[in-house]
Amino acid sequence: MDLELTETQALVVRTAREYAERVIRPAAADLDREERFPREILQGLAELGLMGVNVPSALGGAEAGVVAYALAMMEVARACASTAVTMSVTNMVAEVISRFGTEEQRARYVPRLCSGEYAAGSFALSEPEAGSDPGSMRTVAERTEDGWVLRGQKQWITSGAYAGVFVVWARTGGPGTRGLSAFLVEGGTEGLRAGKPEDKLGLRASNTVPITLDDCRVPADALLGSEGEGFKIAMMALDGGRIGIASQAIGISTASLEAGVDYARQRKQFGHAIGDYQAIQWMIADSRTELDAARMLALRAAYLKESGAVFSAEAAMAKVYASEAAVRITNRMVQLHGGYGYVRDFPAERHLRDARVTTIYEGTSEIQRIVIARHALR
DSSP: OOOOHHHHHHHHHHHHHHHIIEEEEHHHHHHHHHHHOOOOHHHHHTTTTTTTTSGGGTTTTTOOHHHHHHHHHHHHHHHHHHHHHHHHHHHHHHHHHHHOOOOOOHHHHHHHHHTTTSOEEEEEEOOOTTOOOOOOOOOEEEEEETTEEEEEEEEEETTTTTTTTTEEEOOOOSGGGGHHHHEEEETTTTTTTEOOOOSSOOTTSSEEEEEEEEEEEEGGEEEETTTTTTHHHHHHHHHHHHHHHEEEHHHHHHHHHHHHHHHHOOEEETEEEEESSSSHHHHHHHHHHHHHHHHHHHHHHOOOOOOOOEEHHHHHHHHHHHHHHHHHHHHHHHHHHHGGGGSTTTTTHHHHHHHHGTTTTTTTTTHHHHHHHHHHHH
């Protein structure tokens, strides 16, 4: 892996950082407080090519590669974790359709995701009774003369009230994962309904809703990939998605540590800046070390994916380490701020709230450890 950025990667980093600093960061606290979906900010990201970073240029993407995508995610998450997760899922949906869709599906949906014509894309896999175990999925798709009818419930759907297109998983065959298929369902389709937004601990500017599919009719060409191929599509998408969430966690950690270092320089107790005290220095040293380790793991996984190599275990390592390090780092930075870390006047508490879910979604830490162990035992 080359540790020097290519010209394209450096350009993507500069572009993402400049927009994040100028537009996203100043709005982040208000977006969180108001639980406001950042529609205009997302449109700006699309115009900069950041909603399809690893998508072919022929489909409207930037075609800058997986490493560039990971680096861009870090920059956006450093400014606003809620905006970053919307960006992450939309990029993931665009990539999935680019890889598995027919020529007509790719032409219909991917340019709209990349350009911002669609506010976002959504990934509808989880259900109230099927989270880490997709094989227990209850949503069904029944074949009809002119297409399919989808019936069921989906849970924890990012951007579900705003998405222009959903990748929806449903059972078309027998029990277990072999009976699953994936479908493309446009936002606004009759029978597709978004429920009440979840009142979340963090990522409060990211829309998260349950979805109901009530006799939702889609045409025959809504099937993504082949019938019964849904589990494979989901797992391949999640492998890449874990690089995105690792990068999000790194961005949150970076912002948290930067805020902590600034505070340690300015805050004085007993006649000295608190950064002069060893207890504070060790918090910063441990956090900086973990942050750099997480960054290297994420970029390794991104490099392997971009190179066409097997990267499932490496993506799982990056995700579990970066997400758990983010919780440790943001927790330390709240402690470093003392009482001020516990109030909304400072960003420390928001970073901690935002970091916590990164150990849960896109596969829990426990699932990541299973993936890593299975690869090691092979």
